[in-house]
Amino acid sequence: MRGAGKTWVGEVAARALGRDLIDADVYMTEQVGQPLGDFVAEKGWPAFRAEETRILKILMEKHAQGHVISLGGGVVETPEARELLKQYGQTQGPVVYVVRPTEEIMAFLDVAGRPPYGESNMDVFTRRAPWYAETASYRFFNHTAPAHRSTSAPTAYPTVSAQTDRSEVARFFRFVTGSDLNRPTSLLPPRRSTFLSLTFPEVTPALPLIDEITAGVDAIELRVDLLAEDGKPVAAPKVPAAEYVALQLAALRQRTGLPIVFSVRTHSQGGMFPDNQADAYFALLDLAVQLGCEYIDLEVGFPEDRLAAFVARKSHSHVIASWHNWSGSMAWDGAEAREKHALAVQYGDVAKLVGKANTMADNFALRGFVARAAAASDVPLLAINMGAAGQLSRVLNTVLSPVTHPALPVRAAPGQLSFAELQQARHLLGEVPARQFHLFGAPIAHSLSPTLHNTAFRTLGLPHTYAIHETDAVNDGLRAVLAAPDFGGANVTIPLKVDVLPLLDSVSDDARAVGAVNTIVPVTAADGSRTLHGDNTDWLAIRDLCTAKLPAGARLTAESTGLVIGAGGTCRAAVYALHALGLATIYLFNRTRASADAIVGAFPTRFNIVVVDSLATFPGPAPTVIVGTIPGQATTVDAAEASTLIHLPAELLAAAGGGVVLDMAYKPFPTPLLSLAQQTPGWSAVPGLSALLVQGFYSFEKWTAIRAPAAVVEAAVWAKYLA
Numbered sequence: 001m002r003g004a005g006k007t008w009v010g011e012v013a014a015r016a017l018g019r020d021l022i023d024a025d026v027y028m029t030e031q032v033g034q035p036l037g038d039f040v041a042e043k044g045w046p047a048f049r050a051e052e053t054r055i056l057k058i059l060m061e062k063h064a065q066g067h068v069i070s071l072g073g074g075v076v077e078t079p080e081a082r083e084l085l086k087q088y089g090q091t092q093g094p095v096v097y098v099v100r101p102t103e104e105i106m107a108f109l110d111v112a113g114r115p116p117y118g119e120s121n122m123d124v125f126t127r128r129a130p131w132y133a134e135t136a137s138y139r140f141f142n143h144t145a146p147a148h149r150s151t152s153a154p155t156a157y158p159t160v161s162a163q164t165d166r167s168e169v170a171r172f173f174r175f176v177t178g179s180d181l182n183r184p185t186s187l188l189p190p191r192r193s194t195f196l197s198l199t200f201p202e203v204t205p206a207l208p209l210i211d212e213i214t215a216g217v218d219a220i221e222l223r224v225d226l227l228a229e230d231g232k233p234v235a236a237p238k239v240p241a242a243e244y245v246a247l248q249l250a251a252l253r254q255r256t257g258l259p260i261v262f263s264v265r266t267h268s269q270g271g272m273f274p275d276n277q278a279d280a281y282f283a284l285l286d287l288a289v290q291l292g293c294e295y296i297d298l299e300v301g302f303p304e305d306r307l308a309a310f311v312a313r314k315s316h317s318h319v320i321a322s323w324h325n326w327s328g329s330m331a332w333d334g335a336e337a338r339e340k341h342a343l344a345v346q347y348g349d350v351a352k353l354v355g356k357a358n359t360m361a362d363n364f365a366l367r368g369f370v371a372r373a374a375a376a377s378d379v380p381l382l383a384i385n386m387g388a389a390g391q392l393s394r395v396l397n398t399v400l401s402p403v404t405h406p407a408l409p410v411r412a413a414p415g416q417l418s419f420a421e422l423q424q425a426r427h428l429l430g431e432v433p434a435r436q437f438h439l440f441g442a443p444i445a446h447s448l449s450p451t452l453h454n455t456a457f458r459t460l461g462l463p464h465t466y467a468i469h470e471t472d473a474v475n476d477g478l479r480a481v482l483a484a485p486d487f488g489g490a491n492v493t494i495p496l497k498v499d500v501l502p503l504l505d506s507v508s509d510d511a512r513a514v515g516a517v518n519t520i521v522p523v524t525a526a527d528g529s530r531t532l533h534g535d536n537t538d539w540l541a542i543r544d545l546c547t548a549k550l551p552a553g554a555r556l557t558a559e560s561t562g563l564v565i566g567a568g569g570t571c572r573a574a575v576y577a578l579h580a581l582g583l584a585t586i587y588l589f590n591r592t593r594a595s596a597d598a599i600v601g602a603f604p605t606r607f608n609i610v611v612v613d614s615l616a617t618f619p620g621p622a623p624t625v626i627v628g629t630i631p632g633q634a635t636t637v638d639a640a641e642a643s644t645l646i647h648l649p650a651e652l653l654a655a656a657g658g659g660v661v662l663d664m665a666y667k668p669f670p671t672p673l674l675s676l677a678q679q680t681p682g683w684s685a686v687p688g689l690s691a692l693l694v695q696g697f698y699s700f701e702k703w704t705a706i707r708a709p710a711a712v713v714e715a716a717v718w719a720k721y722l723a
Contacts, residue, residue: 001073001125003108004100005142009169010070015556016170022063024071028055053081076131089137094176097136138176139290141250160690160714164548168253175292178316183259183294187380187399194401194419195219195261197412201228203248210255213405215709216419216460221261222249224284225273237267237274242287249291259294269299269324278302282310289315297322300343307347321348328356332369345379352382357390366393387415395425420461427463434463435488438481440496442472448717449491452696455716459709464488474499489703490520497569505531514539514576516569519699541694542577546625546660549684554624554658561585563623566630567595570664574627579607585620587612615652622655628663632671648676658682664691689721
C-alpha cells in the first residue's frame with residue numbers, strides 16, 4: 001500500500017543483497033513520458049492499470065535477476081497482474097508484501113502529492129488487503145514506531161547491542177532469497193547450540209528484557225500457543241489470532257536478530273493449542289513461512305499427508321520435526337521412540353524427541369538412543385527427558401537445547417535449566433574446562449578488555465578468566481602464555497599486531513588483507529593437537545557500526561564515498577571495512593604524505609584509495625562515512641589551533657548533508673570529531689569504545705562459539721569507563 005515504506009525498505013534490501021533497486025513508478029514515469037498524476041488525469045485509471053500491468057511484464061522479463069523491484073501499491077487491482085505475481089512467487093522468486101500499521105499508513109496518506117484515488121484511503125486499503133496477502137509469498141512488517149530499548153545502559157552514547165531497523169530488513173531479505181539463512185551451518189557435534197523458550201503471553205511488554213534473557217543462546221523459541229491478546233496466561237486450549245501472532249513476532253524481530261523457532265504446541269504434546277484444530281495449526285505454520293522464520297516446529301503426530309504437504313512449502317525455513325511424550329511411558333529402546341524418530345528424520349531438518357525421566361537410568365538409556373540414531377542418520381537430533389530426574393539429559397544434549405531464564409514467568413517444561421546453569425553443570429562434568437584468556441600489548445594497564453570479557457564469562461556461567469599480559473615485544477614470557485595447556489585465546493593490541501604473526505600457524509584471509517591480527521584463537525584437532533590461528537575483528541567492528549548507525553536520512557549508494565583520517569595501524573582495518581561497505585572511493589587524509597602513500601600501495605587498486613590534502617574539500621562526492629584513527633588529542637575544531645593540531649573544519653560534514661562518524665579514539669569523550677558530528681544535523685556520532693565492544697564480541701564468539709551477552713557487557717564497560 002502507498003505509505004507502507006516500500007522505497008526505504010527496497011533501498012535497504014537492495015543494499016543488503018548487493019542488487020540494483022528499480023522503482024516501478026519511476027520506471028513507468030520514464031516510459032509514459034509524463035508524471036503519473038498527469039497520466040491519470042489525462043487517460044483515467046483503467047488506462048493507468050493497463051500500462052502498469054504492461055510495465056510489470058517488462059520488469060519481470062528484463063530484470064529477472066540481480067534486482068529488487070518496488071511495485072506500486074495498486075498493481076494488485078488488476079487480475080492479470082495478480083496472476084503474474086502469484087506465478088512469479090511460485091516459480092521464480094520472493095514476492096514480499098510490505099505491511100505497516102494501518103493507522104500509520106492513513107496518517108501518511110493524508111499528505112498530498114500522489115494521484116487521488118477517487119475514494120477514501122481506508123476503502124482502498126480494505127479492498128486491496130486480501131489481494132496483497134493472496135499474491136505475496138512473504139510478508140515484511142515495517143514498524144516505524146521505535147521498538148522497546150533497554151534503559152539499563154547510560155544514554156550518553158549510542159548502544160551497540162540493540163537491533164536496528166536496517167539490520168532486520170537485511171536479515172529478512174537475505175533469508176527469503178536464501179543468501180543468508182541466519183542459522184548455524186551445522187548443528188552436529190561437537191558444536192553445541194541452545195534456544196530460549198519464551199513463555200510470555202504478550203511479547204511486547206517484555207521487549208526491554210530480551211537482551212538480558214537471551215544472553216548466550218543461539219535462537220529464541222516463540223511459543224505461539226502461549227500467546228494471548230489480553231496479556232494473561234492461557235488457561236485453556238485456544239487458537240491465537242494470526243494477526244496478533246504476526247504483530248508479536250514483528251515486535252520481537254525489532255528487538256533481536258536471533259533466529260526464531262516458531263512453535264505451536266498442541267495440548268496433547270504439552271501445549272495450549274487445541275488438538276482438533278489441524279487446519280488452524282497448519283495455517284499458523286504457513287504464516288511462519290511467510291514471515292521468514294528460520295525454524296518451524298512441526299509435530300509428527302499429524303497425518304503424514306499433511307506433514308509432507310507442509311514440508312513441500314516450507315521454503316527456506318528449517319523444520320524441527322517433534323514428538324513429546326509427557327507420560328513417562330516412552331522407553332528409549334522401545335518401538336515408540338524408534339517410530340517417532342523415523343518420522344522426525346523423514347520430515348525434519350532437525351529431529352526432536354522428548355520423553356520423561358522416572359529415574360536417572362532413563363538418561364543413560366536416552367544417550368544410548370542418541371548414539372544409535374547418530375549412526376543411522378545425519379539429521380541433527382534434539383533428545384531430552386523432562387522432569388527433575390531428566391536434567392542430566394539437558395546438560396548432555398548438544399543440539400538446540402531448550403533453556404529458560406529467571407526473568408521468564410514460567411519454565412516452558414519441567415526440569416528446564418537456564419543457559420548459565422547448563423554451562424556450570426558442563427564445567428562440573430569436565431566438558432567446559434576453565435581457560436585463561438589474555439590481552440597482549442603495551443601500555444594496557446587501563447584496558448577495558450578484562451571488564452568486557454570477564455563480565456561475559458560471569459554472566460554466562462563460564463569458568464574462564466581474562467587478564468592483561470603487558471609487553472611491548474614478543475618474548476619468552478609471551479611464548480609461554482601461548483604454550484600453556486589452559487590457554488584459551490588472546491587479544492593483541494599495539495605494538496604487537498604484526499609482531500605476533502610468526503608465532504601463528506594460520507591467519508585468516510581478512511587478517512592477511514588488513515596486515516595485522518588482533519585475535520588469537522587456539523584450534524584443537526580431533527587428535528588433540530593444537531594450532532594457533534590469527535584473525536582480525538577490528539574491521540568487522542568498523543563495518544558493523546558504520547552500517548548500523550547510519551542515520552535514516554543518509555543512504556549508501558554506488559557513488560558513496562568514505563574518509564579515513566590517519567595512516568597508522570588502525571587505518572588499514574578502517575580502509576578494509578569501508579571497502580567492504582561497497583564505497584566507490586575511500587579518501588585518506590594524513591599529515592605525513594609518505595605514510596598515506598604506503599597505505600595506498602598496500603591495497604589493490606580496486607579499493608580506489610585517494611589521498612587528500614584537505615578536510616574541507618574533496619575531488620568527488622563528500623564522504624558519507626568517516627572513520628578517525630588518530631588520537632583525539634591530536635585534533636581540534638578550533639581553526640586557531642591548526643598549526644599544532646589537525647583542524648576539523650565544519651565543511652568536513654556539512655558538504656555531504658548527513659552520514660556516520662566513527663572515531664576509534666577513546667579519549668577525550670567526546671573527541672573533537674565526535675563533537676563536530678553531534679553538532680551537525682544529519683550525522684551520527686559513534687565513539688571508539690563502541691568499536692572496542694563490537695570487536696570484543698567477535699573475539700569472544702571465535703573463542704567460545706557462544707554469542708557474548710552484549711547488553712550486559714556494554715553497560716559494565718561504559719560504567720567502568722565513565723567512573
